[in-house]
Amino acid sequence: MGEPVTQISGRSPVSVSDGVRPARVSLIIPVYRMEAELRRCLECLTRQTYGDFQVVIVDNEPAADGSVSAGVGSIISAFAAADLRVHGIGCHKPGSYHARNAGILSSQSELIAFTDADCLPQPEWLKAAVGAWDSHTRPGVVSGPVALYPADQRPISLYEMRFSYLGLVDGTGDSFVTANWLSAREILMELGGFDASLRSGADVDLSRRVKAARHHLIYASDAVVRHPTRTTLEELLRKHRRTIGGAWNRTPRRLRTLRVLRHVLKRGWSRYRELHLARASETELMTGLLEVQRALTAAEIRETIRLAWGGEPER
Numbered sequence: 642m643g644e645p646v647t648q649i650s651g652r653s654p655v656s657v658s659d660g661v662r663p664a665r666v667s668l669i670i671p672v673y674r675m676e677a678e679l680r681r682c683l684e685c686l687t688r689q690t691y692g693d694f695q696v697v698i699v700d701n702e703p704a705a706d707g708s709v710s711a712g713v714g715s716i717i718s719a720f721a722a723a724d725l726r727v728h729g730i731g732c733h734k735p736g737s738y739h740a741r742n743a744g745i746l747s748s749q750s751e752l753i754a755f756t757d758a759d760c761l762p763q764p765e766w767l768k769a770a771v772g773a774w775d776s777h778t779r780p781g782v783v784s785g786p787v788a789l790y791p792a793d794q795r796p797i798s799l800y801e802m803r804f805s806y807l808g809l810v811d812g813t814g815d816s817f818v819t820a821n822w823l824s825a826r827e828i829l830m831e832l833g834g835f836d837a838s839l840r841s842g843a844d845v846d847l848s849r850r851v852k853a854a855r856h857h858l859i860y861a862s863d864a865v866v867r868h869p870t871r872t873t874l875e876e877l878l879r880k881h882r883r884t885i886g887g888a889w890n891r892t893p894r895r896l897r898t899l900r901v902l903r904h905v906l907k908r909g910w911s912r913y914r915e916l917h918l919a920r921a922s923e924t925e926l927m928t929g930l931l932e933v934q935r936a937l938t939a940a941e942i943r944e945t946i947r948l949a950w951g952g953e954p955e956r
Contacts, residue, residue: 664726666694666767666823668754669744671737673701673956676712678759683720683727685761691768694754696727697747699740701956703731735956738835738843741819745829753829755822760787761867770823773861781856782824782848784817785864792869796929797877801870803930804912816848817858821866828856840954841887874933878940879955885944886954898949905945909938 668686672679679698686696698717700709709717709729717729732743737757745753752774756762766785773783787807791798807820822844832850835843852858871877885901892900913934920927948954 663749664693664695665750666691666752666754666771667697667744667748667750667826668694668756668767669697669699669741669748670756670758671699671701671732671740671744672713672758673737673740675758676716679713680716682756682758682760682762683716683725685763687720687723687725688764689762689767690764691766691771694726694767695750696725697744698727698729699744700729700731701735701737701740703733707731707733734837736837736840737819737956738837738839742834742837745826745834748826750826753824753826755819756866757820757868759868760820761869763865763867766821766864766866767823769861769864770821773859773864774823777857777859779856780825780859781828781851781854782817782822783859783861783864784821784823785861785866787818787820788865788867790867790869792872795872796926796933797872797874798870799926800930800933801877805870807868815852815858816845819844820868821864823864824851828854839887839890840956841884842891843887846891874936877933877937881937881941882944882955885941886948889945889948889954898945901945901948902942905938905941909934909941913938 670679670682683696698709698713700713702710704710708714708731710731713729717727720727730743730747732740734740734743741755752771754767754770770783770785774780789802789805789807791802807818828851829847832847832854834847836846837843839846848858871880885905888901888904889897913931916927916931916934920931944955
Protein backbone atom coordinates (compact mmCIF):
# COMPACT_ATOMS: atom_id res chain seq x y z
CA MET A 642 0.00 0.00 0.00
CA GLY A 643 1.02 3.61 -0.52
CA GLU A 644 1.05 6.28 2.12
CA PRO A 645 -2.28 7.19 3.70
CA VAL A 646 -4.19 10.09 2.23
CA THR A 647 -2.94 13.44 3.41
CA GLN A 648 -6.04 15.00 4.92
CA ILE A 649 -6.32 18.76 4.83
CA SER A 650 -9.21 20.43 6.57
CA GLY A 651 -10.19 23.54 8.47
CA ARG A 652 -8.81 27.02 7.96
CA SER A 653 -5.36 28.11 6.98
CA PRO A 654 -2.85 27.90 9.83
CA VAL A 655 -1.53 31.35 8.92
CA SER A 656 -3.28 34.69 9.28
CA VAL A 657 -3.31 38.04 7.56
CA SER A 658 -1.00 40.47 9.27
CA ASP A 659 -0.48 44.22 9.00
CA GLY A 660 -3.78 44.55 7.13
CA VAL A 661 -2.26 43.20 3.91
CA ARG A 662 -4.89 41.60 1.69
CA PRO A 663 -3.82 38.26 0.25
CA ALA A 664 -3.73 37.91 -3.51
CA ARG A 665 -6.96 36.57 -4.97
CA VAL A 666 -5.06 33.69 -6.59
CA SER A 667 -2.25 31.61 -5.14
CA LEU A 668 -0.41 29.71 -7.85
CA ILE A 669 1.23 26.62 -6.37
CA ILE A 670 4.19 25.03 -8.15
CA PRO A 671 5.81 21.90 -6.67
CA VAL A 672 9.46 21.47 -7.61
CA TYR A 673 11.80 18.52 -7.30
CA ARG A 674 15.25 18.86 -8.90
CA MET A 675 14.00 21.05 -11.76
CA GLU A 676 15.69 24.39 -11.17
CA ALA A 677 16.33 25.26 -14.82
CA GLU A 678 12.74 24.44 -15.73
CA LEU A 679 11.46 26.46 -12.75
CA ARG A 680 13.35 29.53 -13.98
CA ARG A 681 11.68 29.28 -17.39
CA CYS A 682 8.26 28.85 -15.77
CA LEU A 683 8.73 31.91 -13.57
CA GLU A 684 9.89 33.94 -16.57
CA CYS A 685 6.53 33.18 -18.17
CA LEU A 686 4.71 34.23 -15.03
CA THR A 687 6.32 37.67 -15.10
CA ARG A 688 4.37 38.24 -18.32
CA GLN A 689 0.90 37.37 -17.01
CA THR A 690 -1.75 39.93 -17.93
CA TYR A 691 -3.65 39.12 -14.71
CA GLY A 692 -2.07 40.85 -11.73
CA ASP A 693 -3.81 39.71 -8.54
CA PHE A 694 -1.80 36.56 -7.90
CA GLN A 695 1.11 35.26 -5.89
CA VAL A 696 3.35 32.28 -6.58
CA VAL A 697 4.06 29.64 -3.93
CA ILE A 698 7.01 27.38 -4.75
CA VAL A 699 6.88 24.14 -2.77
CA ASP A 700 10.34 22.59 -2.63
CA ASN A 701 9.95 18.81 -2.38
CA GLU A 702 13.64 18.38 -1.58
CA PRO A 703 14.05 21.11 1.04
CA ALA A 704 16.93 21.88 3.39
CA ALA A 705 17.30 19.90 6.61
CA ASP A 706 15.54 22.63 8.60
CA GLY A 707 12.47 22.47 6.33
CA SER A 708 13.15 25.66 4.41
CA VAL A 709 13.66 25.72 0.67
CA SER A 710 17.00 24.52 -0.65
CA ALA A 711 19.72 27.02 -1.49
CA GLY A 712 19.23 26.59 -5.24
CA VAL A 713 15.47 27.11 -5.15
CA GLY A 714 15.88 29.94 -2.68
CA SER A 715 18.23 31.83 -5.00
CA ILE A 716 15.73 31.53 -7.86
CA ILE A 717 12.92 32.82 -5.66
CA SER A 718 15.06 35.75 -4.48
CA ALA A 719 15.98 36.73 -8.02
CA PHE A 720 12.38 36.81 -9.22
CA ALA A 721 11.12 38.51 -6.04
CA ALA A 722 13.70 41.23 -6.64
CA ALA A 723 12.24 41.59 -10.15
CA ASP A 724 8.81 42.30 -8.59
CA LEU A 725 7.19 38.89 -9.03
CA ARG A 726 5.14 38.16 -5.92
CA VAL A 727 6.71 34.82 -5.03
CA HIS A 728 7.80 32.93 -1.93
CA GLY A 729 8.71 29.35 -1.10
CA ILE A 730 7.98 26.68 1.47
CA GLY A 731 9.50 23.26 2.03
CA CYS A 732 7.74 19.90 2.07
CA HIS A 733 9.70 16.87 3.30
CA LYS A 734 6.97 14.33 2.46
CA PRO A 735 7.94 12.94 -0.95
CA GLY A 736 5.55 13.33 -3.85
CA SER A 737 4.08 16.23 -5.79
CA TYR A 738 0.61 15.77 -4.27
CA HIS A 739 1.98 16.11 -0.74
CA ALA A 740 3.66 19.29 -1.98
CA ARG A 741 0.46 20.64 -3.52
CA ASN A 742 -1.49 19.93 -0.33
CA ALA A 743 1.16 21.78 1.66
CA GLY A 744 0.77 24.72 -0.71
CA ILE A 745 -3.00 24.74 -0.24
CA LEU A 746 -2.59 24.78 3.53
CA SER A 747 -0.11 27.66 3.39
CA SER A 748 -2.37 29.83 1.25
CA GLN A 749 -4.92 32.43 2.25
CA SER A 750 -6.19 33.15 -1.24
CA GLU A 751 -9.74 32.68 -2.45
CA LEU A 752 -8.57 30.79 -5.54
CA ILE A 753 -5.81 28.22 -5.93
CA ALA A 754 -4.08 27.58 -9.25
CA PHE A 755 -1.63 24.84 -10.09
CA THR A 756 0.93 24.34 -12.80
CA ASP A 757 4.14 22.32 -13.01
CA ALA A 758 7.71 23.56 -12.89
CA ASP A 759 8.34 22.41 -16.47
CA CYS A 760 5.27 24.19 -17.85
CA LEU A 761 5.18 27.50 -19.72
CA PRO A 762 1.97 29.40 -18.87
CA GLN A 763 0.98 31.75 -21.66
CA PRO A 764 0.46 35.47 -20.87
CA GLU A 765 -3.36 35.31 -20.85
CA TRP A 766 -3.54 32.06 -18.84
CA LEU A 767 -4.60 33.31 -15.42
CA LYS A 768 -6.78 36.11 -16.81
CA ALA A 769 -8.69 33.60 -18.93
CA ALA A 770 -8.99 31.05 -16.12
CA VAL A 771 -10.24 33.58 -13.56
CA GLY A 772 -12.62 35.05 -16.14
CA ALA A 773 -14.08 31.60 -16.80
CA TRP A 774 -14.43 31.01 -13.06
CA ASP A 775 -16.28 34.27 -12.52
CA SER A 776 -18.67 33.72 -15.43
CA HIS A 777 -19.98 30.28 -14.37
CA THR A 778 -22.30 29.11 -11.64
CA ARG A 779 -21.04 26.47 -9.20
CA PRO A 780 -17.56 26.27 -10.73
CA GLY A 781 -15.35 23.52 -9.35
CA VAL A 782 -12.27 23.40 -11.58
CA VAL A 783 -11.26 25.57 -14.52
CA SER A 784 -8.68 24.16 -16.91
CA GLY A 785 -7.57 24.73 -20.46
CA PRO A 786 -5.26 23.33 -23.12
CA VAL A 787 -1.93 21.84 -22.13
CA ALA A 788 -0.26 22.48 -25.45
CA LEU A 789 2.46 19.90 -25.86
CA TYR A 790 5.26 20.86 -28.24
CA PRO A 791 8.30 18.87 -29.40
CA ALA A 792 11.54 19.82 -27.68
CA ASP A 793 13.35 18.25 -30.66
CA GLN A 794 12.63 15.94 -33.59
CA ARG A 795 14.06 12.74 -32.10
CA PRO A 796 12.02 9.60 -31.31
CA ILE A 797 11.44 10.34 -27.60
CA SER A 798 9.88 13.73 -28.29
CA LEU A 799 7.87 12.45 -31.24
CA TYR A 800 6.58 9.50 -29.21
CA GLU A 801 5.25 11.88 -26.56
CA MET A 802 3.68 14.10 -29.20
CA ARG A 803 1.80 11.06 -30.47
CA PHE A 804 0.73 9.43 -27.21
CA SER A 805 0.98 11.82 -24.23
CA TYR A 806 -2.24 12.12 -22.25
CA LEU A 807 -1.63 15.89 -21.96
CA GLY A 808 -2.76 16.30 -25.52
CA LEU A 809 -6.10 14.73 -24.59
CA VAL A 810 -7.12 17.51 -22.17
CA ASP A 811 -9.86 19.09 -24.27
CA GLY A 812 -12.84 19.45 -21.95
CA THR A 813 -14.65 16.34 -23.21
CA GLY A 814 -13.55 14.03 -20.38
CA ASP A 815 -14.37 13.88 -16.69
CA SER A 816 -11.07 15.11 -15.31
CA PHE A 817 -8.37 17.76 -15.59
CA VAL A 818 -4.64 17.82 -14.82
CA THR A 819 -2.60 19.90 -12.39
CA ALA A 820 -0.47 21.31 -15.21
CA ASN A 821 -3.43 23.68 -15.79
CA TRP A 822 -5.86 24.00 -12.88
CA LEU A 823 -7.83 26.64 -10.97
CA SER A 824 -10.17 25.94 -8.03
CA ALA A 825 -11.52 27.64 -4.94
CA ARG A 826 -9.48 26.98 -1.82
CA GLU A 827 -12.73 26.35 0.08
CA ILE A 828 -13.66 23.49 -2.26
CA LEU A 829 -10.19 21.94 -2.03
CA MET A 830 -10.29 22.11 1.75
CA GLU A 831 -13.78 20.63 1.96
CA LEU A 832 -12.73 17.67 -0.21
CA GLY A 833 -9.48 17.05 1.66
CA GLY A 834 -7.17 18.04 -1.16
CA PHE A 835 -5.27 15.54 -3.28
CA ASP A 836 -4.97 11.88 -2.35
CA ALA A 837 -1.25 11.97 -1.62
CA SER A 838 -1.02 8.18 -1.48
CA LEU A 839 -1.16 8.31 -5.29
CA ARG A 840 2.08 9.11 -7.06
CA SER A 841 0.17 9.65 -10.30
CA GLY A 842 -3.45 10.38 -11.18
CA ALA A 843 -4.53 12.19 -8.01
CA ASP A 844 -5.67 15.09 -10.20
CA VAL A 845 -8.06 12.70 -11.99
CA ASP A 846 -9.31 11.47 -8.61
CA LEU A 847 -9.86 15.00 -7.27
CA SER A 848 -11.57 16.12 -10.49
CA ARG A 849 -14.10 13.34 -10.08
CA ARG A 850 -14.67 14.15 -6.41
CA VAL A 851 -15.24 17.81 -7.31
CA LYS A 852 -17.79 16.74 -9.90
CA ALA A 853 -19.46 14.34 -7.46
CA ALA A 854 -19.86 17.29 -5.07
CA ARG A 855 -22.00 18.95 -7.78
CA HIS A 856 -19.45 21.49 -8.90
CA HIS A 857 -18.75 21.98 -12.59
CA LEU A 858 -15.58 21.21 -14.51
CA ILE A 859 -15.08 24.16 -16.87
CA TYR A 860 -12.86 24.14 -19.94
CA ALA A 861 -11.47 27.53 -20.98
CA SER A 862 -9.89 27.17 -24.41
CA ASP A 863 -7.94 30.43 -24.06
CA ALA A 864 -6.33 29.48 -20.72
CA VAL A 865 -3.25 27.90 -22.28
CA VAL A 866 -0.20 26.32 -20.71
CA ARG A 867 2.57 24.98 -22.95
CA HIS A 868 4.58 21.88 -22.04
CA PRO A 869 7.70 20.58 -23.80
CA THR A 870 8.11 16.90 -24.52
CA ARG A 871 10.70 14.88 -22.68
CA THR A 872 13.91 14.37 -24.59
CA THR A 873 15.62 11.34 -23.03
CA LEU A 874 14.53 7.75 -22.65
CA GLU A 875 15.29 7.81 -18.92
CA GLU A 876 12.95 10.79 -18.40
CA LEU A 877 10.18 8.96 -20.26
CA LEU A 878 10.84 5.69 -18.41
CA ARG A 879 10.65 7.52 -15.08
CA LYS A 880 7.32 9.06 -16.05
CA HIS A 881 5.89 5.68 -17.06
CA ARG A 882 7.15 3.96 -13.90
CA ARG A 883 5.45 6.70 -11.89
CA THR A 884 2.15 6.26 -13.74
CA ILE A 885 2.32 2.51 -13.09
CA GLY A 886 2.75 3.32 -9.40
CA GLY A 887 -0.37 5.47 -9.54
CA ALA A 888 -2.30 2.71 -11.31
CA TRP A 889 -1.05 0.22 -8.72
CA ASN A 890 -2.34 2.31 -5.81
CA ARG A 891 -5.71 2.88 -7.48
CA THR A 892 -6.28 -0.80 -8.30
CA PRO A 893 -8.15 -2.99 -5.76
CA ARG A 894 -5.94 -5.51 -3.96
CA ARG A 895 -7.70 -8.57 -5.35
CA LEU A 896 -5.80 -9.74 -8.45
CA ARG A 897 -3.99 -6.39 -8.49
CA THR A 898 -0.88 -7.66 -10.27
CA LEU A 899 -2.87 -9.33 -13.03
CA ARG A 900 -5.08 -6.28 -13.50
CA VAL A 901 -2.17 -3.87 -13.82
CA LEU A 902 -0.28 -6.21 -16.14
CA ARG A 903 -3.39 -6.56 -18.29
CA HIS A 904 -3.58 -2.76 -18.55
CA VAL A 905 0.13 -2.53 -19.45
CA LEU A 906 -0.05 -5.23 -22.12
CA LYS A 907 -3.32 -4.00 -23.62
CA ARG A 908 -2.06 -0.43 -23.98
CA GLY A 909 1.38 -1.53 -25.16
CA TRP A 910 -0.06 -3.82 -27.83
CA SER A 911 -2.49 -1.15 -29.04
CA ARG A 912 0.29 1.41 -29.47
CA TYR A 913 2.70 -1.13 -30.98
CA ARG A 914 0.10 -2.12 -33.55
CA GLU A 915 -0.63 1.51 -34.45
CA LEU A 916 3.06 2.24 -34.96
CA HIS A 917 3.64 -0.98 -36.88
CA LEU A 918 0.82 -0.16 -39.32
CA ALA A 919 2.17 3.36 -39.81
CA ARG A 920 5.67 2.08 -40.55
CA ALA A 921 4.72 1.32 -44.15
CA SER A 922 4.69 5.04 -44.96
CA GLU A 923 7.27 6.37 -42.47
CA THR A 924 9.74 3.52 -42.08
CA GLU A 925 12.68 5.21 -40.36
CA LEU A 926 10.62 7.35 -37.98
CA MET A 927 8.27 4.54 -36.95
CA THR A 928 11.15 2.14 -36.38
CA GLY A 929 12.51 4.57 -33.79
CA LEU A 930 9.10 4.94 -32.14
CA LEU A 931 8.65 1.16 -32.05
CA GLU A 932 11.94 0.85 -30.18
CA VAL A 933 10.71 3.41 -27.65
CA GLN A 934 7.44 1.52 -27.23
CA ARG A 935 9.22 -1.79 -26.63
CA ALA A 936 11.42 -0.18 -23.97
CA LEU A 937 8.43 1.41 -22.22
CA THR A 938 6.34 -1.75 -22.15
CA ALA A 939 9.27 -3.75 -20.78
CA ALA A 940 9.89 -1.11 -18.09
CA GLU A 941 6.20 -1.08 -17.11
CA ILE A 942 6.17 -4.88 -16.77
CA ARG A 943 9.31 -4.79 -14.60
CA GLU A 944 7.85 -2.02 -12.45
CA THR A 945 4.61 -3.94 -11.93
CA ILE A 946 6.55 -7.02 -10.81
CA ARG A 947 8.71 -4.91 -8.49
CA LEU A 948 5.59 -3.44 -6.86
CA ALA A 949 4.05 -6.90 -6.55
CA TRP A 950 7.12 -7.95 -4.57
CA GLY A 951 6.58 -5.14 -2.07
CA GLY A 952 8.41 -2.23 -3.68
CA GLU A 953 7.25 1.36 -3.17
CA PRO A 954 5.98 3.46 -6.08
CA GLU A 955 8.49 5.95 -7.47
CA ARG A 956 8.03 9.66 -6.74
